[in-house]
Amino acid sequence: MNDSPIQSRIDAHVIPTYSRFPIALTHGEGCHVFDAGGKRYLDLGAGIATAALGHGHPELAAALAEQAGKLTHVSNLYYTEPQSLLAEKLVALAGGSGKIFFCNSGAEANEALYKLARLNGADDGQFEILTTLGSFHGRTLAGIAATGQAKVKEGFAPAVEGFRHVPYGDLDAMREAISPATGAMLVEPIQGESGVNCATPEYLLGLRALCNERNLLLLFDEVQCGHFRTGNFFGWQTIMAAHANFAPDACSMGKSLAAGLPMGAIWASTPLQDLLGPGTHGTTFGGTPLVSAHALKAIEIIERDNLAQNTTDIGNYLAEQIGKLIAAHPNVLREVRGLGLMIGVELAENIAAFAESKRPASVQIVERLHSAGLLTIPAGARVFRLLPPLNISKTDADEGLALIENVVKELDS
Ligand SMILES: Cc1ncc(COP(=O)(O)O)c(C=O)c1O
Numbered sequence: 001m002n003d004s005p006i007q008s009r010i011d012a013h014v015i016p017t018y019s020r021f022p023i024a025l026t027h028g029e030g031c032h033v034f035d036a037g038g039k040r041y042l043d044l045g046a047g048i049a050t051a052a053l054g055h056g057h058p059e060l061a062a063a064l065a066e067q068a069g070k071l072t073h074v075s076n077l078y079y080t081e082p083q084s085l086l087a088e089k090l091v092a093l094a095g096g097s098g099k100i101f102f103c104n105s106g107a108e109a110n111e112a113l114y115k116l117a118r119l120n121g122a123d124d125g126q127f128e129i130l131t132t133l134g135s136f137h138g139r140t141l142a143g144i145a146a147t148g149q150a151k152v153k154e155g156f157a158p159a160v161e162g163f164r165h166v167p168y169g170d171l172d173a174m175r176e177a178i179s180p181a182t183g184a185m186l187v188e189p190i191q192g193e194s195g196v197n198c199a200t201p202e203y204l205l206g207l208r209a210l211c212n213e214r215n216l217l218l219l220f221d222e223v224q225c226g227h228f229r230t231g232n233f234f235g236w237q238t239i240m241a242a243h244a245n246f247a248p249d250a251c252s253m254g255k256s257l258a259a260g261l262p263m264g265a266i267w268a269s270t271p272l273q274d275l276l277g278p279g280t281h282g283t284t285f286g287g288t289p290l291v292s293a294h295a296l297k298a299i300e301i302i303e304r305d306n307l308a309q310n311t312t313d314i315g316n317y318l319a320e321q322i323g324k325l326i327a328a329h330p331n332v333l334r335e336v337r338g339l340g341l342m343i344g345v346e347l348a349e350n351i352a353a354f355a356e357s358k359r360p361a362s363v364q365i366v367e368r369l370h371s372a373g374l375l376t377i378p379a380g381a382r383v384f385r386l387l388p389p390l391n392i393s394k395t396d397a398d399e400g401l402a403l404i405e406n407v408v409k410e411l412d413s
Helices: 005-013 058-070 081-093 106-124 141-146 171-177 201-214 235-239 289-304 307-328 361-372 394-412
Strands: 025-029 032-035 040-043 099-103 128-132 163-166 182-187 217-221 250-253 264-268 333-339 342-347 377-379 383-386
Touching: 040 394, 058 289, 081 099, 081 264, 081 289, 099 106, 106 141, 106 182, 106 217, 106 250, 106 264, 141 163, 163 171, 171 201, 182 201, 201 217, 201 235, 235 333, 289 307, 307 333, 307 342, 307 394, 342 361, 361 377, 361 383, 361 394
Parallel strands: 128 163, 128 182, 182 217, 217 250
Antiparallel strands: 025 032, 032 040, 099 264, 250 264, 333 342, 342 383, 377 383
16 A cells, blocks of 8 residues: 555546546566555456456567557557457357447446447337446447446436346346337446456356347447457357347446456347448447557467366366365355456455454455455455456466455454
């Protein structure tokens, strides 16, 4: 922790949309980052699931420098090789058909999905998209309307029309909510922000059947759970591993897609792939050569080093070891859940050490972990998330487990 000039300048000059922790980070190496006072932290948050290969990766830095020396950005009025290769690769990872639209963030990717769904349903008046309670889809006006959490909407009425929410995992509720105006449903295969809640294969299969039966689009938000985090490129591919032909109609991507650089995208299946034609949608920076080259290099490294398998192996190891900690400290920890390297650890209720502060337990434990030298991400009121780089080693995982154990023991005493 430090009270650095970096912090003072940001507090003085940056609009305070984030309540930041008092840590000013200056550089990183692999799974570790360092603050302005020289303190070293193990980073199991990775920029909230963005830094897919950690920090200061030499091959990514070289790929970025090489592309920066050639062509940074020219707009989408022209063709560029890095975008062509990345689109081809993403289509292959999505199963080999369909097309990609590139943008700059997860919220923007979801905007493209909303517009795709509206255009698809326009002739039949099907403008409505059903989403789920506890979901998070981004901070744009339509994003907060789509998000199933009241807190993100406060003060921003009137809401963008055409979104209704049903409980996550409840197929009957989804079926009952369908109206003549419904054109699509949008779900996260794993809800991230509300505390790492995984869909079951039965739920996703049921949604697919319902959409087929009622001629609706099935849209997935893969922004947080996608890009190899669960052991396959898309989260749905891991959940639906036993169902080879399963696919949504379209999905959004963001966060770790370009391994820490801002990039969002959607994949749209063949019947939808040309719906967003010229003049219907766009963004100046979508799929720049610079960011595309970085994303391509990251995917090349992930595939070359078999990091999808690492994601599964280290993810299972972390979950198993945290399971043992839960058994030893039920007064502090309650549950571990997730898939691969998207792990949520739920705290027990009424932890005595947290009683004095009104701040959520999730934030209080994250602060204690900071003091111990570990970065994790709070989610909801009582969950902290581990979203480490996909190339995390067993040694780093063990370091993280030891730091968590120390803090848990302290809270249990
Ligand atoms: C599932 C999901 N969708 C969308 C978003 C929004 O992404 P961004 O912050 O890049 O706009 C997030 C961000 O946390 C997310 O977790």
